[in-house]
Amino acid sequence: MPSLIPLDGLPPGRRGWAVTAQLLGVGMSTLDLAIANTALPTIAGNLHTNPEASIWIINAYQLALIATALPFAALGDIVGHKRVFLFGLVLFTVASLACACSFSLPSLTIARLFQGLGGSAMMSVNSALIRFIYPERQLGRGMGMNVLVVATSFAVGPTAASLILSIGTWPLLFAINVPLGIFAFVLGIRALPATPRAKHRFDVILAGLNAGAFGFLVLGLSGAAHGDALKLAIPEIILGLILGALLLRRQAQHTAPMLPVDLFKIPIFTLSAITAICSFATQGLAFVALPFYLEQALGRSQIETGFLITPWPIMVAVMANVAGRLSDRYSAGMLGGAGLATLSLGMILLALLPAHPSNFDIVWRMAICGIGFGFFQSPNLKLLMASAPPNRAGGASGIVTVARLMGQTLGAALVALCFSVAVGHAPIIALALGAAFAGAASAASFARVLVPLRAEGIAD
Known part of the structure; x- marks a missing residue:
């Protein structure tokens, strides 16, 4: 097992490779959200589905992100942030290939759900990894680079989608992640730091309550934002609050609450x-x-x-x-x-x-x-x-x-x-x-x- 990295960060040479792997993963997950938003009408037309149903191509990704961010972050404390990040990178890459091979709205939605899970695993431990990659005196620079990549990915997403669609079909939007994901994984497994691990166990029930609480809250708020009937949105929000209360009750005596x-x-x-x-x-x-x-x-x-x-x-x-x-x-x-x-x-x-x-x-x-x-x-x-x-x-x-x-x-x-x-x-x-x-x-x-x-x- 690689030696743990103290808070003074990685040596400059290794740090560059670690940052490249980390920013590639975070950049891809951010870019894919912006690209999918822009390409949604094209995808919906190709899959012969209506615009209302095609929204789930976006919603599935976002729901996976919000519902699992804290469980993945807690898992990172226990098994190591590097492992969670690399798991997310592999899952995101495989799911991107599944998106590219999708033949219907349900198959693409399911693939996007797993892609969101991969993106969530990477994003949830991303800031924690930065803390171990950079020396404390350069932590602000590390955070700045992260924000720079996220903002740039968000900014170029619509343009990138238009360029890709001008030379190919929509599956290419997702297939392009596969070689990039493989490259980032090879770099990450060699360069990302092994971080300290907590001794407590991962609470699966707590993770389920967390996913349900945040998932239903976001479903309710998003439903209201898209004009859904209040008779559906309000029960979702109430259910999310109930699950949130159960979450707080279960984790009350936990040394590291989720x-x-x-x-x-x-x-x-x-x-x-x-x-x-x-x-x-x-x-x-x-x-x-x-x-x-x-x-x-x-x-x-x-x-x-x-x-x-x-x-x-x-x-x-x-x-x-x-x-x-x-x-x-x-x-x-x-x-x-x-x-x-x-x-x-x-x-x-x-x-x-x-x-x-x-x-x-x-x-x-x-x-x-x-x-x-x-x-x-x-x-x-x-x-x-x-x-x-x-x-x-x-x-x-x-x-x-x-x-x-x-x-x-x-x-x-x-x-x-x-x-x-x-x-x-x-x-x-x-x-x-x-x-x-x-x-x-x-x-x-x-x-x-x-x-x-x-x-x-x-x-x-």
């Missing part, structure tokens, strides 16, 4: 998690509302809308690495607070667009939002992970994934609520709500400057 409530005793961890949820709710509100605003209210075409939104993820990618490096020298709370205040300003400026704006009027406002969001992410990730003890790195890493997905789901559900109560002005109200969420997140971020990194009673 839903890491023990970490929320650390004020700076709690503030960082709240900051993440609020900021991703802002992103969810914006990315769901903006297409309606640009196309219906401002008369832009679908293609124009795609290009007009692109400055946001591009600026996230540009600023992520800059902010990550700065967070190794300056207060992450201050950097994140400034970034989120900038994001709130950008959302306000978008909501106050003139009746007949030029493309430049829209683009520079999108860029401000991207600068603010990118300036926040890396410092927030660094502070959230650094505030957790090393032996709870898996739980903290799982919260990173859950906070992002829950925030985005909440944002999408709030857009649906806006359309139900104020049809004519729904996108503008949604953007204003996003500005409010970003403002609240900014306040939470600045508050972190005043609290200690660790709380008493949280053991290393």
Whole structure:
């Protein structure tokens, strides 16, 4: 068995190979979500299915992510983050091949479910691995690189899908993951660090309760966001809350709870998690509302809308690495607070667009939002992970994934609520709500400057 890597990180040469393997896995899982969104009409037409049913190609992936992120993170603490990451990489690669070979909507949906499980395994331990790959003094740089790859993958996803579909059929979208996955696995098995392992056992019943709680909550919120009947969405949310209560009861005496409530005793961890949820709710509100605003209210075409939104993820990618490096020298709370205040300003400026704006009027406002969001992410990730003890790195890493997905789901559900109560002005109200969420997140971020990194009673 390889020797365990202390918190001062890997040697520079090995570190480069480990980062390549890690970022390839995370990049593929992010890119596949963006690609599938763009290619959905083409896939639905080829499989002779209606648009409503084809949504499950997206939903299956997202449900697998949110339902299993914390169980995989807990498993990483027990068997090692490297093993969970490599398992996820193999599962994602095999499932990608199954997606490429799918012949019907059910077969593709099942393959996407397993692909989501693979992506969840990688994402759930990703931040924990960064903590062991990079020296502590360069942790912000490592988080910045991670955000850079995720943002870039998200930004180029629609373009990549269009290019691939211009030279081949939709199965090629998934088949391209196979050689990349094999390459990343070969690198990962050699270069990724072996991390410390906890001594407690994995609780399968706890994992099932966690999956059910988060799965039904997201099903209910997503159903409301897509206009499903409340008589279906409300019972799903209630069932999710019941399973969540059973989850808390079962894990009450656990030394390392799967839903890491023990970490929320650390004020700076709690503030960082709240900051993440609020900021991703802002992103969810914006990315769901903006297409309606640009196309219906401002008369832009679908293609124009795609290009007009692109400055946001591009600026996230540009600023992520800059902010990550700065967070190794300056207060992450201050950097994140400034970034989120900038994001709130950008959302306000978008909501106050003139009746007949030029493309430049829209683009520079999108860029401000991207600068603010990118300036926040890396410092927030660094502070959230650094505030957790090393032996709870898996739980903290799982919260990173859950906070992002829950925030985005909440944002999408709030857009649906806006359309139900104020049809004519729904996108503008949604953007204003996003500005409010970003403002609240900014306040939470600045508050972190005043609290200690660790709380008493949280053991290393």
